[in-house]
Amino acid sequence: MSKKETIPLYKKVIDDLKTLIDKGTYKKGELLPSENDLCKTYSTTRVTVRQALTGLMSMGYITRRHGKGSIVSEPKQGLGILSLSGVTAGVGDQTLTTAILQKQAKQSWPLDFFHELNKEELRNGCVFFSRLRHINGTPVLYEETFITNINLPRFTSRNLENCSLFKILKEHYNIEVKEGEQKIWAIHGDKNISKLLDIKTNHPIVHMKRRLQTNINNLNIYSLVYCNTTEYFLQDYF
Amino acid sequence: MSKKETIPLYKKVIDDLKTLIDKGTYKKGELLPSENDLCKTYSTTRVTVRQALTGLMSMGYITRRHGKGSIVSEPKQGLGILSLSGVTAGVGDQTLTTAILQKQAKQSWPLDFFHELNKEELRNGCVFFSRLRHINGTPVLYEETFITNINLPRFTSRNLENCSLFKILKEHYNIEVKEGEQKIWAIHGDKNISKLLDIKTNHPIVHMKRRLQTNINNLNIYSLVYCNTTEYFLQDYF
DNA sequence: AAAAACAACTTGTATATACAAGATAAATAT
């Protein structure tokens, strides 16, 4: 039952350093321990340590300077456009709450679904849920998410508040987002969206259609996003 | 005068494979030669070949499957939101023209510049230019670009039409974009923007503020983007 | 005092090798 999976050393190094960066032990602009120091810490060689650092770099956690070291970058949360920042401060200082409008439930794909689906996905159906995110009490972002139904144990009974979808997928099912695409429009919200976001109908909002591919074959995450960017904006690091 | 720089082997492998993918020799969904084949081709070892493949992967050119091989992905153009797609087809089928509204010229940074600048950048000043991109004759995207002035030879006299900024930087100055951030809003265009994009003033448009860091220290590319997404949309791969 | 050389750090590139583990098709056993 218990997956006695041994996680690779380089992944452990990534996780450790990521945690220390997120915790603030290594702050923005500071240098990580040198590659040789990390080699000693983990009793390994530079090839493995560099594999970890390369991973952290492509995740945007660090930059590297020849002859200098690995420099901690701005802490990034999420992948692509997942983070929402206020004009004055980062998300950390804001009160971000998430309301589940429709709890995740198995269903078949909508007939007019916005993205092409393969046979396997169509056969499996999907899990759908919708969330409304508030910052400091104001509704800012409405999101509808469709996940290919591959029978994740107990997934439909989990609590998906507080942006924890990706965390849950990673920690409980070892699912990670590998790549993705997103399409962006500026639109005027229709009646429903405007009501949800508490804005006038001619108010401009950002609309996105996203598709995220995971390390599991045929497990894609699709989402429709509607965001009121009057007081906040969408931020994207790459 | 001639830079007798020896380019690293792994970079040559990346460039070669990238060219072959772009040319269509390796098509989407196909497998690249195996790591051991590439080792033979380049008379090197797997560590070096894998360094190249890891690079191609983080650039989005390929995905890799354990036990299977390196699979060619959808060819991606540019980095982050740089590509503009129509609803019906990719950019390739569209007629994309670029008009230079203000030719690139050295100047000092605007007093109310949207991003923090360091001392070095302030001292150097910037090169500014603005472009208006049309798809099938319709103005769709207006972009103002600020590049830190580091005296690139002949840069101010080059032709920046046809999205070739990044190509020029890469080919003539060996400058590559390393990372970046972008902030996104939906707004109603002001008089100027609306006139440029030929839309009504209450029309929703996507507004972005972008900052791209390059492999050259203190050389950043800042841009302000305004996009009419009525008929087209902004697309982003990661 | 200023410039040049040096030493000691750092990361970058590269070779050579080994075994683990996923994918696939052929050979074998049922």
Add this chain to the structure above:
DNA sequence: ATATTTATCTTGTATATACAAGTTGTTTTT
């Protein structure tokens, strides 16, 4: 015929090592 095993591909992880080259502070020379 249908499973099962096996062989042989593939990529994934890892060790050990070497030298090149950028960065920085110290020492030496001028």
